[in-house]
Amino acid sequence: MNIGIVCYPTFGGSGVVATELGKGLAQKGHNVHFITYKEPARLLDMFVENIYFHEVRLNDYPLFEYAPYETALASKLVDVAIHANLDVFHVHYAIPHASAAYMARQILLERGRDIPVITTLHGTDITLVGKDPTYEPVVTYSINKSCGVTAVSESLKKDTLAHFDIKNEIEVIPNFIDFSRFKKINKDHFKKAIAPNGERIIVHTSNFRKVKRVQDVIHIFHKISSQIPSKLLMIGDGPERNDVEILARNLCSSMDVRFLGKQEAVEELLAVADVFLMPSESESFGLAALEAMACEVPVVSSNAGGLPEVNIDGITGYLLDVGDVDGMTEKTLELLRDDNKLKQFKMQAFEQAKKFDINNILPIYEAFYSRIKYSGNCQ
Numbered sequence: 001m002n003i004g005i006v007c008y009p010t011f012g013g014s015g016v017v018a019t020e021l022g023k024g025l026a027q028k029g030h031n032v033h034f035i036t037y038k039e040p041a042r043l044l045d046m047f048v049e050n051i052y053f054h055e056v057r058l059n060d061y062p063l064f065e066y067a068p069y070e071t072a073l074a075s076k077l078v079d080v081a082i083h084a085n086l087d088v089f090h091v092h093y094a095i096p097h098a099s100a101a102y103m104a105r106q107i108l109l110e111r112g113r114d115i116p117v118i119t120t121l122h123g124t125d126i127t128l129v130g131k132d133p134t135y136e137p138v139v140t141y142s143i144n145k146s147c148g149v150t151a152v153s154e155s156l157k158k159d160t161l162a163h164f165d166i167k168n169e170i171e172v173i174p175n176f177i178d179f180s181r182f183k184k185i186n187k188d189h190f191k192k193a194i195a196p197n198g199e200r201i202i203v204h205t206s207n208f209r210k211v212k213r214v215q216d217v218i219h220i221f222h223k224i225s226s227q228i229p230s231k232l233l234m235i236g237d238g239p240e241r242n243d244v245e246i247l248a249r250n251l252c253s254s255m256d257v258r259f260l261g262k263q264e265a266v267e268e269l270l271a272v273a274d275v276f277l278m279p280s281e282s283e284s285f286g287l288a289a290l291e292a293m294a295c296e297v298p299v300v301s302s303n304a305g306g307l308p309e310v311n312i313d314g315i316t317g318y319l320l321d322v323g324d325v326d327g328m329t330e331k332t333l334e335l336l337r338d339d340n341k342l343k344q345f346k347m348q349a350f351e352q353a354k355k356f357d358i359n360n361i362l363p364i365y366e367a368f369y370s371r372i373k374y375s376g377n378c379q
Contacts, residue, residue, distance in 0.1 A: 123284030208238025
């Protein structure tokens with residue numbers, strides 16, 4: 001098939017999933033066309049024969065205070081659909097991609113081309129931004145006008161149906177992991193550089209927004225490190241980073257906490273980790289937790305959103321209430337103090353992660369594309 005994928009080209013979850021999906025589809029022989037305002041982060045410095053990138057360009061006009069990206073995107077979708085003979089649009093993150101794709105589809109219908117739109121809901125497009133009255137009517141309309149709708153977890157599906165007047169069916173297709181990349185590798189030399197005296201290594205990865213409760217990570221680590229020699233690796237960047245760095249300086253030794261910024265090869269850092277912390281207030285799925293589990297790292301997380309569908313309490317890690325810093329500290333220490341339990345949880349985390357192998361999920365998407373493309377039910 002010729003598949004047009006629209007996503008945000010960032011390190012965020014929706015952009016990562018969309019890009020990895022496209023790469024996987026391309027490896028199976030499909031022609032995949034990424035359509036966005038810059039090349040997705042996980043496509044940089046690589047070439048795949050049947051992956052194409054189409055830049056959505058914005059022209060500056062004195063009339064516009066803000067360039068109309070949605071209009072430019074819709075026009076680009078029309079252009080790519082015609083010249084690349086697309087079979088389907090697959091848009092990730094509802095705002096503004098679903099409405100732009102719907103507009104493009106209507107234009108193409110008038111030109112005798114019927115290209116269905118599939119919308120994948122990822123999380124904050126529904127749980128945060130989408131519920132804003134500024135956007136809600138358009139989000140609802142665009143989801144209902146999509147030819148197919150998927151959500152990355154049962155939790156997100158329930159949230160969508162609870163907060164929006166959705167008439168369309170929503171199919172849950174979970175996020176996935178590429179085990180050719182995310183796997184346990186020997187990085188003992190790297191581990192010794194970070195923890196020269198055999199300290200435990202704890203890792204957190206996020207976009208450092210308030211919803212991730214990154215301050216909780218510092219408070220948890222402060223309590224842990226007072227009892228067990230430990231190091232903390234903070235991976236990512238975002239609006240809360242400055243405040244979190246100040247908190248870390250005030251509570252912890254500057255030698256024990258490292259802020260590493262955005263990292264492309266995050267799997268190499270996960271390879272040396274003992275426990276992954278994820279105290280988020282909201283997670284539609286928990287892709288970062290899944291990446292850790294694939295690298296044999298147990299997860300201590302909140303029980304928010306889709307996390308219980310990924311992290312199994314008492315098996316792959318532990319689930320606690322949002323804000324339960326003491327509980328997360330206790331459970332992390334429980335793992336770090338017992339080598340046998342830690343080893344068992346590492347193996348169980350890996351086994352759970354294998355359920356989300358990209359090779360298990362790709363056929364589900366392929367079947368969904370075919371069903372939507374040839375059903376003839378899209379209005």
